[in-house]
Amino acid sequence: MIPASAFFYVAAALFVLGVLAFFVKKDLLTQFMAVEVMLNAGNLAFLAVAKALGKAEGQVVVLFVITVAAAEAVIGLAIIVLIFRQRKSIQTDGLKDLKG
């Protein structure tokens, strides 16, 4: 029987990898994928704790997180499409308009 804490540690490693990918990568699309990795790590942690505590509430939260992630992906990709139309590039190094 695998203890729930093993799953929690996997979730922690996955979250940290998502943060690393977000900061190392330089194009918007891959950074957005890194955000999805972090959301998934959160889901895994919710399920691990739900199993450790013996409650089904964690699974309900996971369903909500997946739904919100779908909505977020749609809006985020729309924004990336707008940025690409304006600049013909999705490299984040070029987005310096707010730098005074």
Add this chain to the structure above:
Amino acid sequence: MAWAVFICLTVLCIGSVLAMIISRNQAHNALFLVLSFSSLGGLFGLLDAPFAAVVQVLVYAGAIMVLFLFAIMMFNLKRNPPGGRRTLRIVLTGGLGLVLLAELLVAGREALGGGAAAAHSRDPAALGRLLFTDHLYAFEITSLLILAALVGALALAGRKEGT
């Protein structure tokens, strides 16, 4: 047996995220993520959450990543220019990652420290009952959120060029 499956799925999941960090091709990145999310679905199944596992594979590995692939094909990206000086960024990010990992490990040990897994209903009917009684308002608000995202995406990206 369960441990073997767990280790295989973990290696697959974390390995494909690592491959995503190393690779520089966006389409390959999206495909690596499909692999990673599918094996994560397997981990959900190991955690006695069959419904969440199915939804993970269908919605995440299926729908959301296909949306990403469509976007990648639409952009028609040129090859990435070789990135200049990334060492400082990588060193700083590595430090941040180490601190975050240590913090999460301590939190996990404090919260879950070796407690035996409690009995846990794995039956989707109980989950549905919970979703449509205790969490009904949240569920309805989610449907509103989806509608708002649909309208918002059309308003943002569905416009013609000149207007």
